[in-house]
Amino acid sequence: MSATPSIPTAPRRMPLDVAGWVRYFQLVEIPVLAQTAGELEDMRANEDAVDARMIGEVVSADPLMTLKLLAHTSSLHRVGRLNSDVETVTEGLVLMGITPFFNTFGPQPTVQQHLEEQPAALAGLMSVVQRSHRAAKFALGFAAHRLDPDVAVIYEAALLYDFTEMLLWLHAPALALEIQQRQLNDPSLRSVTAQRDVLNVTLQDIQQSLLRSWRLPELLLRITDERHQEATQVRNVLLAIRLARHSAKGWDNPALPDDITDLSHLLNMAPAHVQRLVTDLDA
Known part of the structure; x- marks a missing residue:
């Protein structure tokens, strides 16, 4: 699942089994709610004034952005860039850091x-x-x-x-x-x-x-x-x-x-x- 925006596409052929659907959903970009995208851009413009709690409140109000963040932080743990499992949005933000979060998650496409x-x-x-x-x-x-x-x-x-x-x-x-x-x-x-x-x-x-x-x-x-x-x-x-x-x-x-x-x-x-x-x- 990509952390940065790309043009999503529909499957040319419908997957026929679980493995096929999983492969497809792992490749597509996941857009987020428009309100989430807007609030994150407002925070990006004033990055020095925001903290993990403030970003976490925005992310946690959106199931799609929550999914993207947790999947990304879990991938960082798998490759050894984070030292512990991440169970919540706030934990993920604290472990990533504010600037790496904004660097990873650029302006988000919206649903x-x-x-x-x-x-x-x-x-x-x-x-x-x-x-x-x-x-x-x-x-x-x-x-x-x-x-x-x-x-x-x-x-x-x-x-x-x-x-x-x-x-x-x-x-x-x-x-x-x-x-x-x-x-x-x-x-x-x-x-x-x-x-x-x-x-x-x-x-x-x-x-x-x-x-x-x-x-x-x-x-x-x-x-x-x-x-x-x-x-x-x-x-x-x-x-x-x-x-x-x-x-x-x-x-x-x-x-x-x-x-x-x-x-x-x-x-x-x-x-x-x-x-x-x-x-x-x-x-």
């Missing part, structure tokens, strides 16, 4: 530019980004309530959970739209079934391979591995993601009572108190 001629794909992408923001906010709130020391990692794990779907909207929008249309035509159709029908593989399969390739935080790997789904931090993130999905169109989804019940067990709170907590977090 709005990338998909300006495909408004339906841009809307699909932004829907996933918005869902990821809400999931991250829920996950952070639950982790804070539990006094978890790894709140930053938990926040980023929820923010990045759907990053492969974002990459599909960006770099294979016709296929993403096909999956979306199939599910609109058949509301009972499961996402993994629609993905296999259209892509030959599931996004989770691709994501597992990308996570290992880019050496992204271990919590992300555990979240998508059924063997770890009873771990408290994993349940914290997964319940936040479930809640964000089920409440995306309002709080009348019939699946939400089960989410609240499961959260009451995680947080050791009465369901009524959990309901108030999630409403406050979403306000």
Whole structure:
């Protein structure tokens, strides 16, 4: 994954397996949100006045920029240029340094530019980004309530959970739209079934391979591995993601009572108190 802008291209032929999709997504440039690109350029112009925390707040608000930074810092660790694993954006910025960050990440291409001629794909992408923001906010709130020391990692794990779907909207929008249309035509159709029908593989399969390739935080790997789904931090993130999905169109989804019940067990709170907590977090 390139750290500096280049002209992204669509695959000439659709990859037929996980390895093919991984190779493709490793080569494409990843644009970021326009607001992120603008704020980073403002900071670049006044580099001496900014620090890792300030840049981290901008990067951490954008799942795509977060993905780019964590993948890049992990690559530096692999070649021995960083001495320790990087789990959070702020850690990565501190280890890289401000000037090397700006030298590595020049002016960023934006998703709005990338998909300006495909408004339906841009809307699909932004829907996933918005869902990821809400999931991250829920996950952070639950982790804070539990006094978890790894709140930053938990926040980023929820923010990045759907990053492969974002990459599909960006770099294979016709296929993403096909999956979306199939599910609109058949509301009972499961996402993994629609993905296999259209892509030959599931996004989770691709994501597992990308996570290992880019050496992204271990919590992300555990979240998508059924063997770890009873771990408290994993349940914290997964319940936040479930809640964000089920409440995306309002709080009348019939699946939400089960989410609240499961959260009451995680947080050791009465369901009524959990309901108030999630409403406050979403306000």
